Each structure stands twice: as structure tokens, then as C-alpha cells.
Amino acid sequence: MRHSDVREEGASAQADGDIPAGGAGAPGTVPPPRGGSRSAGRAGARPAGRGRRRALRWISSVLSLLILGTAAAGYLYYRHLNGSIQTDALNLGENKLGGSKPNAFGQTPLNILLIGSDARDDAENQALGGATDTFDGPPLADVQMLLHLSADRTNMSVISMPRDTMLMMPKCTEPGGKVHPASKGLVQTNESIQRGGPGCTVAAWTELTKIPIDHFMMIDFKGVVRMADAIGGVPVCVEQNVHSRTRDGKGSGLKLPKGTSVIQGETALQWLRTRYGFEDGTDIGRTHAQHQYMNSMAREFRKNAKLSNPVKLNSLAQAAIEAMVVDTGLNKIDKLFDLSMELKKVPPGRITMTTMPWIYSSKPGLDGRVEPKPGEAEDLFRMVREDISLDGQGSGSPSASASPAATGAPASPSAPAQQPSTAPTAAPPAKIAVLVRNSTGSKDGAQSRVNGRASEVAALLTGKGFTKVVADRQTAAEDTSVIRYATDAQAADAAAVATALGLPAGSVQKSDQVAGIVVFVGNDWRTGGSPAAPPPAPTKAPDSAHALNGDNDQACMPIQPGFTW
Incomplete structure (x- = not known):
């Protein structure tokens, strides 16, 4: 058992981020590396308890999009929320790729970074999160997911990055001029937000993946409990009876019988923060459980009408928007609405949830931390860069349904969607x-x-x-x-x-x-009169990405030995 799973023996439930069954709270943390605290190698870090809410933010990130995506009937009800939208700079780094580029048919892909911040900067977040020693402290980007919407709107890919991933941080400059120098060594990815805000998390992803990121949405956990209840229940599955509780009282308290259960409210929150009991008891297993829940929730939204009531929809939309920070390109309700309509075009069967391929770090002092897996992580990033679907099914025929409106891409309404757009002519x-x-x-x-x-x-x-x-x-x-x-x-x-x-x-x-x-x-062209031809691009996500299809209603979580009843 690795990935920080055995280092908290004897730790208190609060330090672990777990609470007794039935208590209020949010998802737990991954334990710190063996032989030291989770904060090993960084000064002034907060205790491990700070991460227990990240699953709530993970869920509200996608849930907010789904809510907005069902909002056609209630659009006028939340136009007044424009003044509630909080914004921040998109990219604070030096490497700005200029946004996604249109394909030969004038259709533009869309890349959105979903960030879950553990900030406890107001009374509501503090009441939900607890851990008083972290109140008003610097936040962490404990959840990071890149959502890629294909240019032709036939498919969607999501890549989660484990929050224990170690990266080189880029130089980030805040709008006010404060400079955070590039790191001289590896830094845990969730610290990126402390280097000026979400724009530095975007910069770190851009530096690592070379993927142009068009927007970000950063979420805290306000309003999540109400939204979880409003769904009316989400089906999840476990391969055996499970009870997430250790002998010394740690664990989420989740207790479910073997097979499929429909969960909501407190039980849904327990599912999302369960580490002890799923797979090998690590944060990776918890990520897989969250993917199962999110796919199932997306299917529920599409097949029931529980959110057709415009008054209820307005209340949920307000809770979501007031909990979000977005880039300045999404600073109006109509822009968020247009974005949600683009996302809604993809059927669940063409949504692929993945985790960035990773390996355990072998560097001194980083036991239990992870790094991008050489080769396979880059393969996944390349597929997104080249707009290749992760499910191996390719793309559909070019379609006018791939509207450029949500991305700001130039439209060509007078030309058929199948015709290439006219490109500017180069000088001699x-x-x-x-x-x-x-x-x-x-x-x-x-x-x-x-x-x-x-x-x-x-x-x-x-x-x-x-x-x-x-x-x-x-x-x-x-x-x-x-x-x-x-x-x-x-x-x-x-x-x-x-x-x-x-x-x-x-x-x-x-x-x-x-x-x-x-x-x-670059380093790839050290000799010769022409660069080496790159190898063919992959046509399907590597197995190490643990892909889960949005239509897979048979997914079932393996149970960690010792956590059955």
C-alpha cells in the first residue's frame, strides 16, 4: 500500500480529514508521505485536515456546469446574477498559447480547467470545513481537472491530476505586479494557487501539457449539500459490503451493502470523501469513486426532470454561481449559459473520465508523492492537444452544431460548416x-x-x-x-x-x-537539417489513465480488505 496510505497511524480523525458517520463535513485528505508529514519539503504548509473538502468542490465544479446546462427554461430567472460572478486573471504565467485554434472546418475545441480550492475565507466555508487552524490561510488547489470539449462537439474528455503530483512551477506575475519566481525544484501541484491565484494553476498546467486553456472555473463547497439533495439521488455500486471506518475511528463513515445503492445528502458526501475502504485506501481510489459518481449524476440529470422547476433552478444556480470564481472571459451569465449549451451537446456515452498517468516519485523526501508517468502522460496530453477523443471512437462528421460562440472564435455563418475557413495569406x-x-x-x-x-x-x-x-x-x-x-x-x-x-x-x-x-x-532537434518526425499520435487513452465512459452504468468500486461487514 502506497501513495501516502500508511503514514497516519494514530492520527486524529480531524487531522486525517475524516469525521464520524453522520457528522457534517467534506471529503478527506490523502495521508502525508511515509516518514514525514504531507507537507514535507514545503514551509508554512497547513495540516493534512485541510483537504477533506476537495471532493465537494470536485462535485460542484461539474455540477455547476450541469445545472447551467439544464437552464434553458429558467434563463431569465438568473440574469440578475451577473453582479454575483467573481472573476480572476486567466493565466499569470509567461507561456500563453493564445487559446484553442480552429480546425480546418472553422470549429474550435474548448479547454476548461476546473479547480477545487480549499479556501476557508468566509463563515459558510469555515462552518462546512472546520479545522479552525486553517481559517483565512492560503488556499490549495486540491482538485484539478482539465475538461476538453472536441471541436466538433461529438465528445468530451476529462483529465484529473492527483493533488500529490510534483511539478516545476512556472514564474507567475500577479496583476498588481507581484512576481512569484519559477521554482528551482519540484513543488506539489496544489500549491500553485498560492502563487497569485487560479491563473498560476492554469500556468502550471499550460507549462506541463502545452495545452491552450481557454477558461477556468474555481469552486469552493458552498451550496453543495443543497445541490446534492436536489438531484434526488445518484446510483453508485460497491463490489462488497463496505464500511469506511478504521479501528482508531478514522474514515468517512460510509456504510453500504454490496451492489447498487441510490445515495444523496450526507451519504453522497461520505461516498465522495471516502479513502479508507476503496481500492487500496489511497487518494487515487477516491478519484475513481468520484468519477463513477459524476458519470452517474450526469446520466440522472439527463433522464429526470427534477430541476425543471424554475424557482428551484434559480436557487441552485445562485448557490453555484456565488461559489464560483471564473476567468474574465466568463464574466456574464449569458457567456456561462452559452458555455453550458456547448457542453450539453455531448451525450454521456462520449464523455471519458481519466486520471493523468502517474508514477511514485523516487526522489529523496518525496515518498508517497507522484510524478507524471513518462511517455503515457504525454500521450494523453497530446491527444487533447490534437483533439483526438480518448475513447478510441474518433470524431463525427463536421457539424454546424460546433458553435464558436462560447469560445470567442470567429464564426463564418455564410459558409457551410463543411468548408474550410479562409486563412490569412503569409508574406513572401x-x-x-x-x-x-x-x-x-x-x-x-x-x-x-x-x-x-x-x-x-x-x-x-x-x-x-x-x-x-x-x-x-x-x-x-x-x-x-x-x-x-x-x-x-x-x-x-x-x-x-x-x-x-x-x-x-x-x-x-x-x-x-x-x-x-x-x-x-528545442532539445528534440539537436542535429540535422530537419526535425525528427513525431511518432503517430495515440488513438485511445492509455490503460494507465483508468478511463471511465459516461454511459458505463455497470462501474462498481472494489473494496479494500478489512473494510467489509
Whole structure:
């Protein structure tokens, strides 16, 4: 048993984040690494009890979207909530990818980062969360899920990142000017929000995945209990009788018989925060249980009419919106409504819930923590970048139903959906100014720079007619070669440079960190006159992602030995 599962022997129930059955509260935490507290390696961290609400935030993230997605009849009832929407900056990092790009048919995918904050910054959150020693302290992003809506709106993919994942944190600059320098070592991913807010969590995901993130929604747990009851019950399944209670009193208190039960209210909250009793007793097992619950809940919303009452709907929508913080691109009710309508187009059978493939860290002091699994985590990220469905079923035919309205993408109402959009024309190569920067050193420092690569690649471009090319004396480190440009007017020219060099279209990125078109010759192109062709993209999520299909009503949680009755 690993992943911080045995390190809290003798700890109090409050420290573990679990409470006796029937008590108020929210989901529990993953135990700290063996041989030390969960906070090992970071100063000023809060006790483990702070994480026990994260499942509530996880649920309210998607639930808020689902509620809004059923709101056509009650739209006018919550227009007045515009003034209640809280906003924050989308991306505080330096790596801004410019948003999702339309496909050949003018359809634009959509990437939304759902963040669950454990902030206890008001009386309601404090009453729900307890743990008085953490009141008004810095929050943690204990739940992080990337929701990808395909360009043609035929499928949706969700990637959860374990909150114990260790990452290099990017430099983040708050709107007021305060700078949080890039980390010099690995930092636990849930600390990203402490570096300026949700915009730094977005920046960390962008840095790791190279996926353009269009929006974020950050949720706390206010109003979750009321919304859980309003659903009217969610079917869940366990393979054996389960009772989440240890001999020393820890555990959620969940007690269910073998098979399927319809749960709501306090029992639903117990399910969502149960660690002891599911799978191997780790946070990973709890994530899988949450995926089962969320898929089941989505099916319930679609097949019953419990939320057709506009008064009830208005109350639920208000509770959800007042608990959310969104980026400034979602600062109006009509924008949230448009977004919900886009999400609603995907049937449950084309929703795939996954967990980022991970491995236990072997680095000193990080026992029980995890890192992205080499190869397979990148495969999952690449599928999202290239808009490949995780369920292996591919996409449907291009359809006008993939409206660009919710993303701000340019629409072409006069052209059939099947026709490619007209792209701007690039200038002649001799008129395109290009800077080439040697970035062949790997970001982790394992490989040093190859001397002279900027001049070599500059010469390649010159030979192809790009006469305004300069080899930059400044260097950088990029694992993958990339071309960045500063303004929309330079986009077509940057794409022409990529074509001349044999780089994929996905390597072209808009950035506010460059003044013109800059070619970063990365670690993947250390020699030769052309970059190595990437391997074929995967067509299905790796098994290590533990994919769960939204139509799978037969999913059943394995029970940890010793927690049956």
C-alpha cells in the first residue's frame, strides 16, 4: 500500500480529514508521505485536515456546469446574477498559447480547467470545513481537472491530476505586479494557487501539457449539500459490503451493502470523501469513486426532470454561481449559459473520465508523492492537444452544431460548416523577419545546449528564401521546438516559417514574451537539417489513465480488505 496510505497511524480523525458517520463535513485528505508529514519539503504548509473538502468542490465544479446546462427554461430567472460572478486573471504565467485554434472546418475545441480550492475565507466555508487552524490561510488547489470539449462537439474528455503530483512551477506575475519566481525544484501541484491565484494553476498546467486553456472555473463547497439533495439521488455500486471506518475511528463513515445503492445528502458526501475502504485506501481510489459518481449524476440529470422547476433552478444556480470564481472571459451569465449549451451537446456515452498517468516519485523526501508517468502522460496530453477523443471512437462528421460562440472564435455563418475557413495569406519569405534562438538544452538540465544550432537553423531558413533571419545570441531551454509570435498579424507568417522548417502546425504559438517571430530550436532537434518526425499520435487513452465512459452504468468500486461487514 502506497501513495501516502500508511503514514497516519494514530492520527486524529480531524487531522486525517475524516469525521464520524453522520457528522457534517467534506471529503478527506490523502495521508502525508511515509516518514514525514504531507507537507514535507514545503514551509508554512497547513495540516493534512485541510483537504477533506476537495471532493465537494470536485462535485460542484461539474455540477455547476450541469445545472447551467439544464437552464434553458429558467434563463431569465438568473440574469440578475451577473453582479454575483467573481472573476480572476486567466493565466499569470509567461507561456500563453493564445487559446484553442480552429480546425480546418472553422470549429474550435474548448479547454476548461476546473479547480477545487480549499479556501476557508468566509463563515459558510469555515462552518462546512472546520479545522479552525486553517481559517483565512492560503488556499490549495486540491482538485484539478482539465475538461476538453472536441471541436466538433461529438465528445468530451476529462483529465484529473492527483493533488500529490510534483511539478516545476512556472514564474507567475500577479496583476498588481507581484512576481512569484519559477521554482528551482519540484513543488506539489496544489500549491500553485498560492502563487497569485487560479491563473498560476492554469500556468502550471499550460507549462506541463502545452495545452491552450481557454477558461477556468474555481469552486469552493458552498451550496453543495443543497445541490446534492436536489438531484434526488445518484446510483453508485460497491463490489462488497463496505464500511469506511478504521479501528482508531478514522474514515468517512460510509456504510453500504454490496451492489447498487441510490445515495444523496450526507451519504453522497461520505461516498465522495471516502479513502479508507476503496481500492487500496489511497487518494487515487477516491478519484475513481468520484468519477463513477459524476458519470452517474450526469446520466440522472439527463433522464429526470427534477430541476425543471424554475424557482428551484434559480436557487441552485445562485448557490453555484456565488461559489464560483471564473476567468474574465466568463464574466456574464449569458457567456456561462452559452458555455453550458456547448457542453450539453455531448451525450454521456462520449464523455471519458481519466486520471493523468502517474508514477511514485523516487526522489529523496518525496515518498508517497507522484510524478507524471513518462511517455503515457504525454500521450494523453497530446491527444487533447490534437483533439483526438480518448475513447478510441474518433470524431463525427463536421457539424454546424460546433458553435464558436462560447469560445470567442470567429464564426463564418455564410459558409457551410463543411468548408474550410479562409486563412490569412503569409508574406513572401524574403519579407518575413525571423529570430532563431538556440534552446536545445533540456529543461531538466539533463542535456546541455548544442553549440551553433541557432546559426545552423538560421542558415536553413536563409537557403529557403528567408533573408531577414538573425541567429540570436540569447539562449533558452525547450524540450520541443516551437515558433512563437507576438501579434495576430504575424500568425500566417509564423506558420509559413514552420512549414519551411518542417515543424507541425501545433508548434506555432502566440506569446506576449516575444516581440516578433522567434524560432526556439528545442532539445528534440539537436542535429540535422530537419526535425525528427513525431511518432503517430495515440488513438485511445492509455490503460494507465483508468478511463471511465459516461454511459458505463455497470462501474462498481472494489473494496479494500478489512473494510467489509
